[in-house]
Amino acid sequence: MFSRTFASNVGNKQQNIRSISTSMQTKFYEGQSVERYMDGAASGRTEELSLLLKGGVNIDMKNEKGWTALMFAARNGQIPTIKLLMENGCDVNLMNATGQTAVDIATFWNHKEAADLITKQLKDSRVEDNKQFVNYFGHSTLDRAAEKRKNTKWLKNTMENENTTFICFHGNSALVVPNTDTSLPKSVKFCLYHVQYSNIAKHLNTDPLVIFLGHEYNNEEKAWFAVDISSISKSVYTSWDKDLELLAAYPGGMMLRKEDASLLAQARALFAWHERYQFCATCGSPTVVEECGYKRRCQDKECKSQKGVHNTSYPRVDPVVIMLVESQDGKSCLLGRQKRFPHGMWSCLAGFVEPGETIEDACRREVFEESGIKVGYVEYHSCQPWPNPSQLMIGCLGRATSSKIQVSSILQTIVKQVDYEELEDAQWFSRETILQMLARQHKEKLFVPPEQAIAHTLIKHWVKMTNANL
Numbered sequence: 393m394f395s396r397t398f399a400s401n402v403g404n405k406q407q408n409i410r411s412i413s414t415s416m417q418t419k420f421y422e423g424q425s426v427e428r429y430m431d432g433a434a435s436g437r438t439e440e441l442s443l444l445l446k447g448g449v450n451i452d453m454k455n456e457k458g459w460t461a462l463m464f465a466a467r468n469g470q471i472p473t474i475k476l477l478m479e480n481g482c483d484v485n486l487m488n489a490t491g492q493t494a495v496d497i498a499t500f501w502n503h504k505e506a507a508d509l510i511t512k513q514l515k516d517s518r519v520e521d522n523k524q525f526v527n528y529f530g531h532s533t534l535d536r537a538a539e540k541r542k543n544t545k546w547l548k549n550t551m552e553n554e555n556t557t558f559i560c561f562h563g564n565s566a567l568v569v570p571n572t573d574t575s576l577p578k579s580v581k582f583c584l585y586h587v588q589y590s591n592i593a594k595h596l597n598t599d600p601l602v603i604f605l606g607h608e609y610n611n612e613e614k615a616w617f618a619v620d621i622s623s624i625s626k627s628v629y630t631s632w633d634k635d636l637e638l639l640a641a642y643p644g645g646m647m648l649r650k651e652d653a654s655l656l657a658q659a660r661a662l663f664a665w666h667e668r669y670q671f672c673a674t675c676g677s678p679t680v681v682e683e684c685g686y687k688r689r690c691q692d693k694e695c696k697s698q699k700g701v702h703n704t705s706y707p708r709v710d711p712v713v714i715m716l717v718e719s720q721d722g723k724s725c726l727l728g729r730q731k732r733f734p735h736g737m738w739s740c741l742a743g744f745v746e747p748g749e750t751i752e753d754a755c756r757r758e759v760f761e762e763s764g765i766k767v768g769y770v771e772y773h774s775c776q777p778w779p780n781p782s783q784l785m786i787g788c789l790g791r792a793t794s795s796k797i798q799v800s801s802i803l804q805t806i807v808k809q810v811d812y813e814e815l816e817d818a819q820w821f822s823r824e825t826i827l828q829m830l831a832r833q834h835k836e837k838l839f840v841p842p843e844q845a846i847a848h849t850l851i852k853h854w855v856k857m858t859n860a861n862l
């Protein structure tokens with residue numbers, strides 16, 4: 393039903409095949425030339441390969457065993473050749489006749505650097521190929537390197553390393569400096585303050601909460617940590633830099649560069665978890681931090697949580713569905729208003745996923761509870777870590793099977809008693825009205841959430857999907 397959505401979301405895989413048009417280039421398909429191309433890759437003759445690629449060779453051509461040039465380069469750990477092929481857009485996902493990818497081959501032959509390099513591209517290309525939308529707060533550039541979290545020696549050395557960067561948190565807020573880089577979008581008002589541990593260590597508690605965020609891909613030397621500085625007063629941190637200030641993670645986190653925002657989303661969720669889960673959920677004993685911020689272990693050795701793996705010991709992520717619901721005729725979409733929203737703002741309906749519930753059913757239930765609208769087909773669009781404090785917003789598109797809105801239909805009786813309403817109002821909006829709201833040109837000053845919110849992404853996607861001129 394939503395095939396047009398898929399066309400603009402996940403179905404548009406680029407075929408990255410280069411056609412060869414001239415007769416000279418066509419000759420290249422002859423056996424000898426294939427061999428020359430493959431041999432060039434295996435031997436690392438980058439200049440020759442570069443010329444062949446400029447001549448229009450099919451970069452992903454395969455030999456009779458299904459091997460590509462990238463696979464040959466991976467077989468011999470030819471780093472510059474691998475880089476050249478990837479820069480020229482080779483397909484890193486291809487498999488040979490026995491089902492091995494270039495990463496498998498590099499790994500098998502012990503070329504770790506080559507395997508890591510191709511793996512990184514693989515991740516990037518998945519995003520690129522699928523045209524998958526990455527929302528604000530989701531642009532992490534770090535390898536979380538979970539295996540390092542237990543390696544105390546590596547952690548200690550790395551924390552002290554001058555290439556390592558610390559970001560600082562004080563309760564719910566991050567330490568920031570005003571942005572002075574005018575090349576960044578206007579919405580970027582602040583930058584996370586970056587500091588080395590040695591510069592702040594003397595001001596910290598004896599054992600501050602430190603969280604390992606990860607290191608840059610293929611570079612263990614460039615590691616990132618977050619540290620709790622709540623024991624430090626304003627006069628102390630402003631002595632490091634007079635422009636320093638504390639920025640509340642939400643909504644302040646919307647005013648950062650996208651890379652900073654993802655670091656904030658990761659750190660903020662973990663700090664909030666540590667603050668709220670000081671005691672064991674199973675027996676009530678105090679807990680201690682392990683795995684550089686990624687685990688809390690009960691101090692009672694007899695506690696059930698010590699036996700086996702228990703999710704009470706690990707950081708929380710709360711799944712929330714958020715959905716753009718399209719009317720039966722496809723001409724309008726359903727938006728709602730919560731009381732706490734700024735005047736004039738309308739957004740997608742959203743709600744926490746409940747235990748034992750599918751994403752699709754959660755969308756249908758929340759929409760029905762909040763608006764009385766029934767939803768049939770549901771599909772996934774994209775997601776967003778939401779640091780308020782640790783939701784994972786699962787963005788979906790849904791098709792309504794009814795049209796009569798009854799706000800908080802199911803909750804209405806309870807709502808009266810507890811004086812709380814999920815939504816103050818819900819309405820259908822035409823595409824034309826949505827366009828005015830997106831452009832902030834609506835005559836009654838109605839608008840939708842800012843582009844940092846996944847609600848904005850979904851609304852804009854629906855407008856594009858319905859062929860509006862955006």
Ligand SMILES: NC(=O)C1=CN([C@@H]2O[C@H](COP(=O)(O)OP(=O)(O)OC[C@H]3O[C@@H](n4cnc5c(N)ncnc54)[C@H](O)[C@@H]3O)[C@@H](O)[C@H]2O)C=CC1
Binds near residue numbers: 780785814841847848
């Ligand atoms: N990024 C975005 O564009 C948007 C993000 N959101 C976020 O989604 C979240 C959920 O949306 P709502 O409409 O409020 O959900 P909702 O419709 O499920 O109602 C919230 C109520 O659900 C209950 N609840 C169930 N599980 C909960 C949990 N794990 N944590 C807290 N409360 C829980 C509480 O009674 C709460 O008052 C909100 O925290 C909001 O910050 C909401 C809309 C847009």
Ligand SMILES: [Mg+2]
Binds near residue numbers: 758762
């Ligand atoms: Mg709800």
Ligand SMILES: [Mg+2]
Binds near residue numbers: 741742743744814
């Ligand atoms: Mg809701």
Ligand SMILES: [Mg+2]
Binds near residue numbers: 758
């Ligand atoms: Mg709910």
Ligand SMILES: [Zn+2]
Binds near residue numbers: 673690
């Ligand atoms: Zn316990």
